[in-house]
Amino acid sequence: MIPLDSDLILKSLDFENASIPGQKRVERYLADVRGSFADTQAFEAALARGNPLLYAVAGVEPPDGPGQLHYGLGILYPGKIGNEYYLTKGHYHSVRECAEVYIGLKGKGAMLLEDGTTGESRMVSLGEKEVVYVPGNTAHRTVNTGNEPLVYVGVYPSNAGHDYGSIAQNNFRMVIVEEGGKPVMKPRST
Ligand code: F6R
């Protein structure tokens, strides 16, 4: 249990630096998401020009325990590889049944959800004042469909864990690309 006088009870979010004072922050650069984008040629060409920061997540992870929660502040920068929006790696939770709530704080984006059993996919808007419930057994990836950083918080059970392996191996079945100036979900192969 976390005592009420713990400094974990209240945190303030620094949108500009995508950080939470005192908490660890993970950064993912373009080179870290190799294999995620559909257009590998466009990916290699972009990487040859530079290795920008795509996103960062500052995590608040109180001690694990039954009923406990973790959360992370994410910032995903705008950009595209070919016509595919900048994205997060995406993952299942290691404990597959664990769900997650995403709360959009700033910017414009979407989540790509894929059912781990049926493979059914869904693109769901994630922007300011929007909340997305990611059911258990659902792979989830975030994309930035706007022109400014997308800032959000994800809250999940403390025992959820992250399984990146399944996505690294098979990727998502669908991609979110810009078509006619707006985000569209399409099968990866076309
Ligand atoms: C936690 C969660 C988010 C992501 C973040 C970065 O379960 O879903 O905090 O960790 O959006 O994405 P990944 O972890 O896929 O690199």
Ligand code: ZN
């Ligand atoms: Zn998650």
